[in-house]
Amino acid sequence: MQGAITIEGVDKRYISRGRETVALDSVSLNIQPGELVSFVGPSGCGKSTLMNMIAGIVPMTNGRIIHNGKKVSGINRDVGYMTQADSVLPWRTVEKNVALPLEYRGVRTQERKQRVDEMLKLVELEGFNKSFPRELSGGMRKRVALAQMLAYSPNTLLLDEPFGALDAQLKMVMQQQLLNIWREQKKTIVLVTHDLSEAIAVSNRVVVLSGRPGRIKHIENIDIPHPRDVFKVRFLPEFERAYDSLWEQLSSEITKGESL
Amino acid sequence: MQVDESAAVGTGLNTGGSSKAVLAYEAGLEQRKMMVRVSQVLFAIVFLSFWQWASGRIIDPFFVSSPLAVGGRLYEWTLNGQLWSHLSVTMLATAFGFFIGAGIGFALGLLFGKFAFLAEVMDPFITALYSIPKLALAPLFIIWFGIGIESKIAVSASIVFFVVFLNTFAGVRDVSQIYIHSTQIMGASNWAVLRTVVIPSATAWVITGLKVSVPYALVGTVIGEFMSSNRGIGYIIAQATGLFDTNSVFAGIVILMVVGAIINGLLKKTEGWLLRWKE
Numbered sequence: 001m002q003g004a005i006t007i008e009g010v011d012k013r014y015i016s017r018g019r020e021t022v023a024l025d026s027v028s029l030n031i032q033p034g035e036l037v038s039f040v041g042p043s044g045c046g047k048s049t050l051m052n053m054i055a056g057i058v059p060m061t062n063g064r065i066i067h068n069g070k071k072v073s074g075i076n077r078d079v080g081y082m083t084q085a086d087s088v089l090p091w092r093t094v095e096k097n098v099a100l101p102l103e104y105r106g107v108r109t110q111e112r113k114q115r116v117d118e119m120l121k122l123v124e125l126e127g128f129n130k131s132f133p134r135e136l137s138g139g140m141r142k143r144v145a146l147a148q149m150l151a152y153s154p155n156t157l158l159l160d161e162p163f164g165a166l167d168a169q170l171k172m173v174m175q176q177q178l179l180n181i182w183r184e185q186k187k188t189i190v191l192v193t194h195d196l197s198e199a200i201a202v203s204n205r206v207v208v209l210s211g212r213p214g215r216i217k218h219i220e221n222i223d224i225p226h227p228r229d230v231f232k233v234r235f236l237p238e239f240e241r242a243y244d245s246l247w248e249q250l251s252s253e254i255t256k257g258e259s260l
Numbered sequence: 261m262q263v264d265e266s267a268a269v270g271t272g273l274n275t276g277g278s279s280k281a282v283l284a285y286e287a288g289l290e291q292r293k294m295m296v297r298v299s300q301v302l303f304a305i306v307f308l309s310f311w312q313w314a315s316g317r318i319i320d321p322f323f324v325s326s327p328l329a330v331g332g333r334l335y336e337w338t339l340n341g342q343l344w345s346h347l348s349v350t351m352l353a354t355a356f357g358f359f360i361g362a363g364i365g366f367a368l369g370l371l372f373g374k375f376a377f378l379a380e381v382m383d384p385f386i387t388a389l390y391s392i393p394k395l396a397l398a399p400l401f402i403i404w405f406g407i408g409i410e411s412k413i414a415v416s417a418s419i420v421f422f423v424v425f426l427n428t429f430a431g432v433r434d435v436s437q438i439y440i441h442s443t444q445i446m447g448a449s450n451w452a453v454l455r456t457v458v459i460p461s462a463t464a465w466v467i468t469g470l471k472v473s474v475p476y477a478l479v480g481t482v483i484g485e486f487m488s489s490n491r492g493i494g495y496i497i498a499q500a501t502g503l504f505d506t507n508s509v510f511a512g513i514v515i516l517m518v519v520g521a522i523i524n525g526l527l528k529k530t531e532g533w534l535l536r537w538k539e
Contacts, residue, residue, distance in 0.1 A: 057441045075444045087442040091460040091537040100456065101446035132537045152446065 002068055003033035003155040003188035005054060010063035012049050022213035023049050026063070029207065029216060031190065033155075036182055038191045038199035040246065041209030041217075042254045047192040048084070050214070051160050054190065055081045067156065080149035084161045088133045088144050094120070095129040097144055101152035119147040123177070139170045146174075150181065156188040164194070171195075175202055175230045183227060196250070200242045201230045208249045218249040325506045333511040342496075347515060349492040350481055353409050357416025358477040362470060364417075365424030369466075370458070372425075373432025390426070394419045395483050407488045416480030420473040427469025431462030464538070467531045474523050482516065 012024040024046040031037050039047045052058040054065055056076035065072040067079070088097050095116050102112045120126050123143040133141050142162060149157065159178075163171045179202055182189055193199050199206045200222055208218040224238050233239055308327045315326035337343035372379040398415045405411040439457045448456065485494025493512050500508030 055441075055445055057445075075441075077445060077447050079445060081442060081445045083438060083442060085438050087438050089439060089443075089457065089460070091463070092456075100443065100448075103456075104443075104447040104449070104452050134537065148446070 004066075004068070005029075005031040005156065005188065005190070006066040007031075007050075007054075008064050008066070010050070010053065010065060011061045012046060012053070012058070013061045024060075025213040025215050027209075027214065027216055028063075031188060033188055034186050035205065036189045036191070036203050038193055038203040038206045039209060040193060040196060040199050040206060040250060041214065042211045042250070043194070044212050045209040045253070046212070046214030047209060048160055050209075051081070051158050051190065051192055055079055055158055078154055079156045079158050080152070080154040081158045082142075082145050082149055082160065082162045084164060086133075086138075086141055086145075088141050088148070090133050093130050093132055094125065094136070094144050097133070098147045098151050100148060105152060115151055116147075119151045122150065122181075123147045139166050139174070142166065142174065146177075150185075153185070154187075156190070158190050160192045161194065162191075163198070171198070172230050178202060179226075179228060179230065196243060196246055197234060200224075200239055200246070201228065201233050206242070206246060208246060208253070211253045217253065218246075220246050220249075321506075322504070323506060325510045329507045330510045330514060333507045334514065337511065343515070346491055346493050346496055347519070349409060350412075350478075350485065350494065351519065353412035353481040353484070353492070354416055354477045356409075356413045357480060358420050358474060360413065361417035361420030361477070362424045362473065365421040365426075365469075366428050366466065369425045369428025370432055370454070370462075373429050373458075373462075374454075379429070386425075390422050394422070394480070398480075398484055398487055401484070402488050407490065412481045412484035412489070412492070415484040416477040419476040419480045423473040423476060424466065424469040427465045427472075428462060431465025432458055434465065435461045463534055467527075467534060471524070471527050471531065474527060475520055478516065478520055478523070 007027055007029045010024060010027045011022070013020055013022050015021075027046075027050065029037075039050065041047055049058060053060050054067065054072065054076065056072050056074050067076060070078075089100070092100070095113075098116045098119050099112050102115060107115070116129075117126075120129065123146050125140060125143055125147065128136065128140070133144065136144065142165075146162075162178075163174045166174065175198060178189070181187070182202075191199070191202065196206075203222050206220045206222060207216055208220070209215065210217040220242055222238070222242055224233060224236060311324075312327050315321045315324055315329075321329065334343070372382065394415065397418055398411070401411040401414040401418075405414055435458050439461065440453055443453055443457050481492070482494035482497075485492040486498045489495045489498075493515055497509050497512035500506075500512065
């Protein structure tokens with residue numbers, strides 16, 4: 001039960017400039033505990049909206065989402081959420097950022113310090129404890145956000161294009177790190193990405209959403225066994241097959257979006 | 261990976277040992293700083309010498325005094341204790357006015373920033389109050405609080421309040437929703453969001469407000485003292501004006517100038533420390 005996400009008939013409509021827009025249309029999906037699921041789809045298909053709804057930031061118009069056996073209503077504090085945008089607090093040093101969720105939970109200073117050091121070691125940022133985020137590169141800031149999220153060990157991680165802004169090499173390093181963490185800590189991970197290779201390389205299942213209104217169009221099971229090596233996985237025949245199949249599903253959606 | 265990145269960043273960790281180039285560069289900077297200082301002192305000397313020379317030759321010292329006469333007056337006041345007894349009153353009123361005005365302004369700014377509905381309802385009233393030249397309230401405050409220090413505190417607090425209030429309000433409205441949501445998900449209560457996100461994020465705005473308002477607090481106090489009082493630097497200046505004692509008037513102005521400059525310097529230091537996370 002812990003980590004399971006059930007999405008049942010979720011709609012999202014909103015009104016802007018006097019027009020009602022349907023962002024998501026009756027989306028239903030079961031995500032198993034410990035599963036790594038990716039969402040791909042053309043821009044504006046509501047991937048991020050869906051993540052925001054699981055996190056409880058955005059209310060849904062219809063349907064419900066059940067996470068850890070509880071209906072999501074209001075901020076969901078059982079998830080870790082890494083947004084597309086830089087969410088590391090610029091006025092706090094690296095260690096104070098990572099300690100933030102522990103501080104909120106009233107963890108003692110001594111224990112907090114120890115945990116922070118562990119986390120910084122995990123994301124290979126030892127020695128940057130006292131640096132401010134502006135002194136770090138984009139990739140390092142992402143790793144601070146990752147450490148912060150893992151510090152309070154939520155059983156479910158929501159990652160919204162977490163590595164989108166990184167260069168190709170660093171991206172793969174981070175993907176590998178993510179896979180290692182997933183394997184060691186048995187988390188449920190939901191990943192939104194626009195990068196098909198990334199989705200295939202790390203996921204158990206890849207969900208294709210259609211262009212607006214967002215509906216689940218196709219679900220591709222990725223049968224590549226774990227542990228995976230993200231550098232080598234792309235040369236496997238299974239990878240190629242999945243890529244072709246997903247691309248076929250996705251390309252028609254993208255051209256549809258462009259002609260609008 | 262880590263080596264590559266930290267090398268690219270540079271500012272995070274330094275190599276420790278300073279190379280020759282670094283030392284030369286730093287020496288250059290130091291030298292320039294020195295030159296600026298020397299030039300500043302020279303400028304001050306030239307200006308004061310000219311004033312001293314012109315006084316009595318070009319301009320009537322009755323109206324413009326002279327540096328030596330002003331210095332003499334300040335020396336005299338220091339020796340007989342007048343300087344401190346008046347200055348302390350003015351400083352006390354300024355400080356109280358500043359802290360009371362800033363405290364209330366900050367608290368209300370947070371409140372209004374948090375509750376958009378309240379802010380919208382109160383908007384025209386705040387604008388109306390803000391439009392009153394606060395110095396016009398000084399006579400009223402003297403009626404209410406008497407000619408003692410209280411009325412001066414009220415004048416400066418009323419000026420400081422608005423500056424800090426409006427800046428805090430703007431600062432709170434400016435806080436990024438991303439930070440608020442992400443900390444809430446991490447488990448922050450409303451109070452924790454306020455403490456760890458809203459207040460630090462609004463600091464830049466608040467500090468700007470504080471910096472602008474400190475000189476105003478001084479102005480408010482001195483104006484209050486001009487109007488009606490029995491102590492304070494403003495009182496000295498007003499008295500001396502009545503007696504056409506320009507030496508004392510200038511001495512009073514010099515004191516206010518020095519005090520204002522010191523306060524500004526302290527604020528700049530504080531700002532640098534509080535906003536050290538910004539580039």
